[in-house]
Amino acid sequence: MTINAAPRRVGVVMPLLLDFVLPLGVYYGLRAAGVDQWWSLLWSAAVPAATVVVRLVRTRSLDFLALLILSMIALGMALSVLTGDPRTLLIREAWVGMLGGLIGVWLLASVVYGRPALMVIFRSFVLIKAGQDGLHAWEGRWHRDAAFRHGLRVLTVVWGVASLLNALAQLAFAYVLPIDAAPVAMQACWPVIAAPLFFFHLAYTKRHGLRA
Template sequence: MTIHVTPRRTAVLLPLLIDLGLPLAVYYGLRAAGLNQWWCLLWSAAVPAVTVLVRLVRTRRVDFLALLVLSMILLGLVLSVLTGDPRTLLIREAWTGMLGGLVGIWLLASVGYGRPALMVVFRSFVRAKAGEDGLRAWEARWEQDAAFRRGLRVLTLAWGAASLLNAVAQLAFAYLLPVDAAPAAMNLSWPVIAAPLLLFHLVYTKRRDLRA
């Protein structure tokens, strides 16, 4: 059986492979070449900064989230250079990952107040798929359909809990694991959590008729 990779799939998978795989490849490749942990972590930590800069140059658009991530990466690199401690680099990575934890807290908190935050996240996807009329019809279901409201709350709770779990796992790995084991665990944490969650999301939204 031949698997065809469409340009759309490539556009989605390539950034993911770069963000997750390239830092690991740099770290473990340099370790195999004999460099010490501090230099390997320093070079692998520079990879996300370079990718953010390349995307800013290519899009020619100021992305404030990207600038925030870039500033945190650079601050962490400066602190790590000053301390010379490889564990500091790992902890910096973990605290950068706490941005996802804050998103998780936002998602969880939104469930009890009005419309869950996942509705805000979904709006652009619904608009792209169904257009403005489809978006209005989808959003109108919130007032008309109790099962729709309950389903979106369940999904928001699931994604919020997963984001918070990933942030906690990142901190635990950075502080507790051996330095050589921590980069792999930290980079694979979110894919391991997100893969079953995404499967649940696809099945649940179809069965509960939550899609536009």
């Protein structure tokens, strides 16, 4: 049991290290070594680009989202090379983060039109946990349980607002903060928002019986 748990923990921690910790370590490590802001940001931006390429090679499949992110990173690097402006790299990263903002808009729009998007997202988790019969029972509550419908709408709104807030905060930090302060502030946005969000999610779904 302990042997099986270790790979799962590594699978959770490793993406966090690659996507959040390693780019910051590269940037501030180079700055401490006396490298200027432009080169430090350029090399730190190369880290997520490299991880996307490695994932594409390992999976041997075309992932549209991964290709989009890689294209935006490459475009930001090219613009920065042309302008020589480190702020351009920060703004590029913030606009990549706006993809999460679009997800937030989608979540909020789904509350108004049709079923909340979280119901679609939860579907695979419910199927794994409760099986096909449990999934049918869970989805059937939408038609007969007003509290269930209200709870899913509230939860979807909270996730949508959090996603949009994260994207807008990163964009604001990229434009207004000093360049050496912006990377850590931008990387800290989602963990700071996500920690209370996950606690709220767990408590709310349990209290209102939204789990399968």
